[in-house]
Amino acid sequence: xxxxxxxxxxxxxxxxxxxxxxxxxxxxxxxxxxxxxxxxxxxxxxxxxxxxxxxxxxxxxxxxxxxxxxxxxxxxxxxxxxxxxxxxxxxxxxxxxxxxxxxxxxxxxxxxxxxxxxxxxxxxxxxxxxxxxxxxxxxxxxxxxxxxxxxxxxxxxxxxxxxxxxxxxxxxxxxxxxxxxxxxxxxxxxxxxxxxxxxxxxxxxxxxxxxxxxxxxxxxxxxxxxxxxxxxxxxxxxxxxxxxxxxxxxxxxxxxxxxxxxxx
Amino acid sequence: xxxxxxxxxxxxxxxxxxxxxxxxxxxxxxxxxxxxxxxxxxxxxxxxxxxxxxxxxxxxxxxxxxxxxxxxxxxxxxxxxxxxxxxxxxxxxxxxxxxxxxxxxxxxxxxxxxxxxxxxxxxxxxxxxxxxxxxxxxxxxxxxxxxxxxxxxxxxxxxxxxxxxxxxxxxxxxxxxxxxxxxxxxxxxxxxxxxxxxxxxxxxxxxxxxxxxxxxxxxxxxxxxxxxxxxxxxxxxxxxxxxxxxxxxxxxxxxxxxxxxxxx
Numbered sequence: 462x463x464x465x466x467x468x469x470x471x472x473x474x475x476x477x478x479x480x481x482x483x484x485x486x487x488x489x490x491x492x493x494x495x496x497x498x499x500x501x502x503x504x505x506x507x508x509x510x511x512x513x514x515x516x517x518x519x520x521x522x523x524x525x526x527x528x529x530x531x532x533x534x535x536x537x538x539x540x541x542x543x544x545x546x547x548x549x550x551x552x553x554x555x556x557x558x559x560x561x562x563x564x565x566x567x568x569x570x571x572x573x574x575x576x577x578x579x580x581x582x583x584x585x586x587x588x589x590x591x592x593x594x595x596x597x598x599x600x601x602x603x604x605x606x607x608x609x610x611x612x613x614x615x616x617x618x619x620x621x622x623x624x625x626x627x628x629x630x631x632x633x634x635x636x637x638x639x640x641x642x643x644x645x646x647x648x649x650x651x652x653x654x655x656x657x658x659x660x661x662x663x664x665x666x667x668x669x670x671x672x673x674x675x676x677x678x679x680x681x682x683x684x685x686x687x688x689x690x691x692x693x694x695x696x697x698x699x700x701x702x703x704x705x706x707x708x709x710x711x712x713x714x715x716x717x718x719x720x721x722x723x724x725x
Numbered sequence: 726x727x728x729x730x731x732x733x734x735x736x737x738x739x740x741x742x743x744x745x746x747x748x749x750x751x752x753x754x755x756x757x758x759x760x761x762x763x764x765x766x767x768x769x770x771x772x773x774x775x776x777x778x779x780x781x782x783x784x785x786x787x788x789x790x791x792x793x794x795x796x797x798x799x800x801x802x803x804x805x806x807x808x809x810x811x812x813x814x815x816x817x818x819x820x821x822x823x824x825x826x827x828x829x830x831x832x833x834x835x836x837x838x839x840x841x842x843x844x845x846x847x848x849x850x851x852x853x854x855x856x857x858x859x860x861x862x863x864x865x866x867x868x869x870x871x872x873x874x875x876x877x878x879x880x881x882x883x884x885x886x887x888x889x890x891x892x893x894x895x896x897x898x899x900x901x902x903x904x905x906x907x908x909x910x911x912x913x914x915x916x917x918x919x920x921x922x923x924x925x926x927x928x929x930x931x932x933x934x935x936x937x938x939x940x941x942x943x944x945x946x947x948x949x950x951x952x953x954x955x956x957x958x959x960x961x962x963x964x965x966x967x968x969x970x971x972x973x974x975x976x977x978x979x980x981x982x983x984x985x986x987x988x989x
Contacts, residue, residue, distance in 0.1 A: 589860070589881065595867025596853070596860025599881040603859025606935055606968060614887035616880060617853065617863040623878035623921065657887065671870055704870060 491538055491545035495556055496570055497563040498531025499717045505532055505560060512559030514552065520544075521552040529702075529709050530572065531565075531717075565720055572716045573601045579723050580611045580661060587719075588657035589615035590628050590649040592640065592666040593683065598712040613657050618649065624666075628652030641666050643684050643695045650686035651693060661723070662688045663715045669704045681707050685715040687722050694722055755802055755809035759820055760834055761827040762795025763981045769796055769824060776823030778816065784808075785816040793966075793973050794836065795829075795981075829984055836980045837865045843987050844875045844925060851983075852921035853879035854892050854913040856904065856930040857947065862976040877921050882913065888930075892916030905930050907948050907959045914950035915957060925987070926952045927979045933968045945971050949979040951986050958986055 478490075497505060502525050509523075520540065526533040534556060538548040557564060566575045580587055589598050599615045602608055616627045621640055624630040629652040630645055638644040646666045654662035667683030674680035681700040686693065698714050700707045742754075761769060766789050773787075784804065790797040798820060802812040821828060830839045844851055853862050863879045866872055880891045885904055888894040893916040894909055902908040913928035931947030938944035945964040950957065962978050964971045 591860070591863075593867075594864065595872070595876070596855070596863025596879065596881065597867075599855075599860025599883075600858065600864050600972075603857075603861075603881075603883060603933075604969060604972070608859070609883060612859070613884045614881045614891070615860065615883075617860065617867075617878045619863075619867060619873060619879075620877045627878070669867075705868060708864075708868070 487541050488539060489542050489545055491542070491549055493536045493549045493553055494526075494568050495534040495536070495553060495564050496531060496566045496568075496572075497534065497560060498565060498572060498713055500532065500560070500563040502527050502532045505534075505563070508560050509556065512555070514555040514559060517551045517555035520548045523552070529706055530713060531563075534564075562721065565717060571605065572713060572720070574605045576716045576720050576723075577602065577605055577608055577611050579720060583660075583723065585611065585660040585723075586613050586657075587611050588613050588653045588659040588662045590653035590662060590664040591615060591617050592619060592624065592649070593669045594665045594667075594708045594712050595619055597708050598663060598665060598715055601712050601716070613659055616653060616656070624649060628656065639678065641668055641678055641682055641684060643686075643697060646684035646686040647688075647693055647695050650688035650695075654688040660690060661719060663719050664688075665711050665715050667698075667700075667707065667711055669707045669711075671704060683707065683711040683714070685711060685718055687715065687719040689719070689722050692722065694718055751805050752803060753806050753809055755806070755813055757800045757813045757817055758790075758832050759798040759800070759817060759828050760795060760830045760832075760836075761798065761824060762829055762836060762977055764796065764824070764827040766791050766796045769798075769827070772824050773820065776819070778819040778823060781815045781819035784812045787816070793970055794977060795827075798828075826985065829981060835869065836977060836984070838869045840980045840984050840987075841866065841869055841872055841875050843984060847924075847987065849875065849924040849987075850877050850921075851875050852877050852917045852923040852926045854917035854926060854928040855879060855881050856883060856888065856913070857933045858929045858931075858972045858976050859883055861972050862927060862929060862979055865976050865980070877923055880917060880920070888913060892920065903942065905932055905942055905946055905948060907950075907961060910948035910950040911952075911957055911959050914952035914959075918952040924954065925983060927983050928952075929975050929979050931962075931964075931971065931975055933971045933975075935968060947971065947975040947978070949975060949982055951979065951983040953983070953986050956986065958982055 521536050521538045524535045536552050538545045565572050596617050602612050618624040628649050630648040634644045646664050650662045650664035664686040670680035683698045686695040700710045785800050785802045788799040800816050802809045829836050860881050866876050882888040892913050894912040898908045910928050910930045914926045918926035928950040932944050934944035947962045950959040964974045
């Protein structure tokens, strides 16, 4: 519990560290977190290893922290404050060279806030079209104070009839490819962009489970799309975890797809 | 953390209780939770006191546990298992007589699951229209496995233009009463019911904060509505807490309004 940890840190940990000499001698422990998503921990480690960050890593410990948002890279260094800042900065720069395209923020950054800020900067309006997430993507975006100058609205298209009537998904596409397909998610995103007259529309359709999966389309299969102007990107994800995790990861992945689309 | 608590209970608490004689003498501690929402803890206590449940309370301790879902009533009794079951049953019956209309479930029941079950039983289809919650109500309903046989979809009507074009809210209503008003939330619910051709539609509009409040319409003011057939109920709530709590309580209140509407 963050609030309790904060209390324990202030009341117990920091006094203990000071007692043991930290602080009194001008020594500090500093840390910085680079937040990644859409890349597996093992692949992230490979890329970091290949990038040969050893020189930059002097005096910095690096931890890989996987969670439902993605994998956080936590850098920690100890020494006088100038040295710590310098070492953390050097290592962060090296990691950005290695895996920068997967880094969406630092420390407590929320991807929803990062995406909204990127849209605000470019003067873009955003809408969503959600099937399996049922409103979760819209809820994440609107959890950020001030979302209303970017986020316009969305359609929760849980039933196939809603996908057709509200988003213009063609019956033929649904019949030929199924509701969980790249074709349908693409039509959902394009339909939402047109319906709401926005610059950027995100769409999600998938099988959140626990039932509803087949051999060909197992539980955890999710298709996401981002329509940005005339560009349309779709991605297939095979997610894991329970229903809530599948849905949460789907919303995260859709926002990341949009973030990368805006930055390229 | 539930998983940790379970581990601690099994590894430490239960052995300790057995050591002290519980279990070996056939004694058990049993508990039952009645979940209420939409009623303040103080009012709940007044009603329970007035209902004079003292006779039924013999051997049962009663705790009021307020949380973001509402106030849970936890009954605990100790003795041989038949006595415990009997005592908890008698007290639960007394509490249901006193405050039954506020009780939506027991133990781990989720109001979203309770509402979906009530709709399923009656063969009803459901849709939502959300402004300040931005999809959170739809997300809560679709978090329940099997929601798709009841839940059809919804409109996230964050911008006023979406309220007008997608839900048929009249411009005049918006201008005269403002987006956060009983009139607008009623038109949102009626519009969603019609648009999706469902039996029951829920709507929410409010000021989640931290900014956007005025003296007349402060942060935390939320209007909710449920349109069920030709019936339309609206309620004004003055919520508290941060943006996430205001939004969560708004979704909870809208579901409770619908649950009560179905049960009367």
